[in-house]
Amino acid sequence: xxxxxxxxxxxxxxxxxxxxxxxxxxxxxxxxxxxxxxxxxxxxxxxxxxxxxxxxxxxxxxxxxxxxxxxxxxxxxxxxxxxxxxxxxxxxxxxxxxxxxxxxxxxxxxxxxxxxxxxxxxxxxxxxxxxxxxxxxxxxxxxxxxxxxxxxxxxxxxxxxxxxxxxxxxxxxxxxxxxxxxxxxxxxxxxxxxxxxxxxxxxxxxxxxxxxxxxxxxxxxxxxxxxxxxxxxxxxxxxxxxxxxxxxxxxxxxxxxxxxxxxxxxxxxxxxxxxxxxxxxxxxxxxxxxxxxxxxxxxxxxxxxxxxxxxxxxxxxxxxxxxxxxxxxxxxxxxxxxxxxxxxxxxxxxxxxxxxxxxxxxxxxxxxxxxxxxxxxxxxxxxxxxxxxxxxxxxxxxxxxxxxxxxxxxxxxxxxxxxxxxxxxxxxxxxxxxxxxxxxxxxxxxxxxxxxxxxxxxxxxxxxxxxxxxxxxxxxxxxxxxxxxxxxxxxxxxxxxxxxxxxxxxxxxxxxxxxxxxxxxxxxxxxxxxxxxxxxxxxxxxxxxxxxxxxxxxxxxxxxxxxxxxxxxxxxxxxxxxxxxxxxxxxxxxxxxxxxxxxxxxxxxxxxxxxxxxxxxxxxxxxxxxxxxxxxxxxxxxxxxxxxxxxxxxxxxxxxxxxxxxxxxxxxxxxxxxxxxx
RNA sequence: GGCGCGGUAGCUCAGUUGGUGAGAGCGCAGGAUUCAUAACCCUGAGGUCGGGAGUUCAAAUCUCCCCCGCGCUACCA
Numbered sequence: 176x177x178x179x180x181x182x183x184x185x186x187x188x189x190x191x192x193x194x195x196x197x198x199x200x201x202x203x204x205x206x207x208x209x210x211x212x213x214x215x216x217x218x219x220x221x222x223x224x225x226x227x228x229x230x231x232x233x234x235x236x237x238x239x240x241x242x243x244x245x246x247x248x249x250x251x252x253x254x255x256x257x258x259x260x261x262x263x264x265x266x267x268x269x270x271x272x273x274x275x276x277x278x279x280x281x282x283x284x285x286x287x288x289x290x291x292x293x294x295x296x297x298x299x300x301x302x303x304x305x306x307x308x309x310x311x312x313x314x315x316x317x318x319x320x321x322x323x324x325x326x327x328x329x330x331x332x333x334x335x336x337x338x339x340x341x342x343x344x345x346x347x348x349x350x351x352x353x354x355x356x357x358x359x360x361x362x363x364x365x366x367x368x369x370x371x372x373x374x375x376x377x378x379x380x381x382x383x384x385x386x387x388x389x390x391x392x393x394x395x396x397x398x399x400x401x402x403x404x405x406x407x408x409x410x411x412x413x414x415x416x417x418x419x420x421x422x423x424x425x426x427x428x429x430x431x432x433x434x435x436x437x438x439x440x441x442x443x444x445x446x447x448x449x450x451x452x453x454x455x456x457x458x459x460x461x462x463x464x465x466x467x468x469x470x471x472x473x474x475x476x477x478x479x480x481x482x483x484x485x486x487x488x489x490x491x492x493x494x495x496x497x498x499x500x501x502x503x504x505x506x507x508x509x510x511x512x513x514x515x516x517x518x519x520x521x522x523x524x525x526x527x528x529x530x531x532x533x534x535x536x537x538x539x540x541x542x543x544x545x546x547x548x549x550x551x552x553x554x555x556x557x558x559x560x561x562x563x564x565x566x567x568x569x570x571x572x573x574x575x576x577x578x579x580x581x582x583x584x585x586x587x588x589x590x591x592x593x594x595x596x597x598x599x600x601x602x603x604x605x606x607x608x609x610x611x612x613x614x615x616x617x618x619x620x621x622x623x624x625x626x627x628x629x630x631x632x633x634x635x636x637x638x639x640x641x642x643x644x645x646x647x648x649x650x651x652x653x654x655x656x657x658x659x660x661x662x663x664x665x666x667x668x669x670x671x672x673x674x675x676x677x678x679x680x681x682x683x684x685x686x687x688x689x690x691x692x693x694x695x696x697x698x699x700x701x702x703x704x705x706x707x708x709x710x711x712x713x714x715x716x717x718x719x720x721x722x723x724x725x726x727x728x729x730x731x732x733x734x735x736x737x738x739x740x741x742x743x744x745x746x747x748x749x750x751x752x753x754x755x756x757x758x759x760x761x762x763x764x765x766x767x768x769x770x771x772x773x774x775x776x777x778x779x780x781x782x783x784x785x786x787x788x789x790x791x792x793x794x795x796x797x798x799x800x801x802x803x804x805x806x807x808x809x810x811x812x813x814x815x816x817x818x819x820x821x822x823x824x825x826x827x828x829x830x831x832x833x834x835x836x837x838x839x840x841x842x843x844x845x846x847x848x849x850x851x852x853x
Numbered sequence: 854g855g856c857g858c859g860g861u862a863g864c865u866c867a868g869u870u871g872g873u874g875a876g877a878g879c880g881c882a883g884g885a886u887u888c889a890u891a892a893c894c895c896u897g898a899g900g901u902c903g904g905g906a907g908u909u910c911a912a913a914u915c916u917c918c919c920c921c922g923c924g925c926u927a928c929c930a
Contacts, residue, residue, distance in 0.1 A: 396857040634894040791929030
């Protein structure tokens with residue numbers, strides 16, 4: 176289909192920390208390359224982004240730092256915006272969701288859906304802090320992780336062992352606001368009934384089988400697997416965000432994932448009075464660049480919202496990337512395992528394009544990928560310096576040496592010249608084809624092939640020899656080399672904008688559009704170029720070692736922190752302790768619970784009786800291993816059904832920092848089944 | 854356990870309507886060369902295409918089973 180215009184969005188980064196290479200590689204860099212390409216082709220395109228500034232983590236950070244949420248987002252909005260700018264991410268607007276225009280837009284959007292009856296109201300029980308007099312978001316509740324005993328697990332996830340949790344799973348939960356023990360209290364919220372919308376969403380997804388396999392596959396998985404889509408709350412009990420604009424919603428705000436994608440709309444509004452044509456005209460192509468963590472929101476929830484609203488076009492493509500790892504480990508903000516853009520700029524001043532190049536060449540397009548400093552160095556030294564930089568330098572040096580910097584005339588083309596020119600002229604289309612398929616690695620590799628072609632041309636024609644015997648011929652060779660250099664500047668603008676700019680300056684030429692690179696006469700004879708200057712410089716081992724050491728230091732620091740032992744729980748009386756009845760028992764039989772990864776069904780002789788206990792130890796004990804072993808059994812725990820099996824008690828396990836379990840049992844063999852543990 | 858994506862040369866990846874002896878870049882080895890940041894250029898070595906079974910005249914490509922990585926999901930008192 177031929178579109179009149181494009182609207183490109185890049186995921187709104189969450190304003191609670193700076194930007195790292197994973198963000199860049201996964202989302203902002205490919206988006207920027209794509210947009211630069213569209214602009215270079217002369218397309219009507221808008222590129223919008225902004226900070227995502229609502230949600231619970233920001234309020235927590237604010238509390239921790241003793242500042243207001245607004246101060247937190249102001250700080251990171253600036254840091255992130257500056258980092259993007261420094262790396263040449265060419266947003267037409269970098270807005271923010273705390274802006275007035277966004278609040279208005281999001282609020283209006285919600286109202287439309289509300290009035291259309293799109294939402295269902297549901298009353299659920301949520302933890303409530305009676306001292307602070309407010310409902311507690313999952314993140315506001317901390318407690319002991321049932322899996323790894325980390326005392327500071329959040330209500331939605333334990334950051335130590337990575338388990339996702341629900342607040343009610345936490346052992347001894349407490350409010351981070353007041354420290355009080357939260358109580359369950361009823362609250363009403365508005366849900367988007369995705370289950371009912373599922374057929375429309377499915378139809379929409381199935382219209383796009385051309386989406387990247389990871390994206391399409393994951394959407395299908397969400398739609399088809401298990402119980403399918405579930406209703407999702409679009410409002411929250413919180414005081415930081417866009418107030419819910421309907422009666423009876425005091426103290427509630429829009430769910431951050433409801434308001435964030437609307438941020439794309441508000442940013443467009445802020446950018447241009449013509450915003451509606453980018454959002455409501457079927458001839459506009461809407462593309463969301465995101466990381467894989469956002470697929471469900473951009474492919475399912477946001478389109479569902481847009482469909483319900485009715486006025487807007489739907490995303491035509493969502494080319495999500497996978498994740499970038501760093502030196503073999505997952506990038507982690509909290510563990511400081513990251514390369515921060517603002518720090519990179521200090522250590523590698525004016526080397527934005529080197530990082531852009533490395534991240535694009537190694538982009539996690541089809542699967543998670545690894546960034547290593549060694550590879551970064553190799554790509555700089557062996558590719559940017561040796562292939563691209565070197566070709567340009569050879570050409571410029573020879574031009575000055577032979578012609579005092581003036582472009583010589585191509586007197587007469589011979590057959591091999593014509594072949595080269597023909598090949599050179601094909602590059603814009605070749606690269607474009609890859610870009611349009613969101614194959615950025617391939618596009619970049621193709622771009623480098625143009626520089627390779629130039630090097631090869633010089634090596635084969637050997638102008639430095641011919642200059643002594645056939646000076647006329649050399650003019651043509653150098654003319655062609657200069658044309659290639661110019662085209663490298665044109666096509667390089669999308670990948671390496673800083674280098675491209677520098678190159679145009681060296682060539683003393685005004686930047687050309689994409690189609691210009693199909694020409695091989697952009698440098699007219701007699702045109703004076705500037706004195707050569709290196710485009711790239713080698714990166715030495717010492718510079719790389721510094722970075723690696725920096726990471727090792729972060730790792731060491733983490734290990735030290737992890738080894739901290741959780742402090743003791745609050746005191747109980749002896750009477751309370753006496754209520755607990757622990758006995759020694761022997762495992763008679765053990766088998767895996769089918770359909771569950773972590774569960775073993777145990778038959779235990781407790782001395783009192785033989786009873787069935789289901790225990791989540793399958794990852795640490797095979798049935799054969801545990802069979803016949805003595806264990807400690809909490810025998811007076813209320814029975815509970817697990818996976819359809821009634822579990823009568825629990826067996827006690829010791830758990831180490833890694834969450835690994837070990838049976839707690841007598842160390843002498845003089846204890847009978849039924850013996851009490853005191 | 855279920856679902857999705859992926860597992861191809863040392864590294865990063867191309868390659869499926871099944872069919873010329875399985876490819877590219879980087880790395881490595883050798884050669885050639887000096888205009889160029891010891892760069893470029895040429896040649897070469899290197900692969901049980903995760904493992905096994907099957908369908909077929911023919912499978913990296915189709916089917917089944919298994920293993921590994923990433924993610925979602927269930928279970929974990």
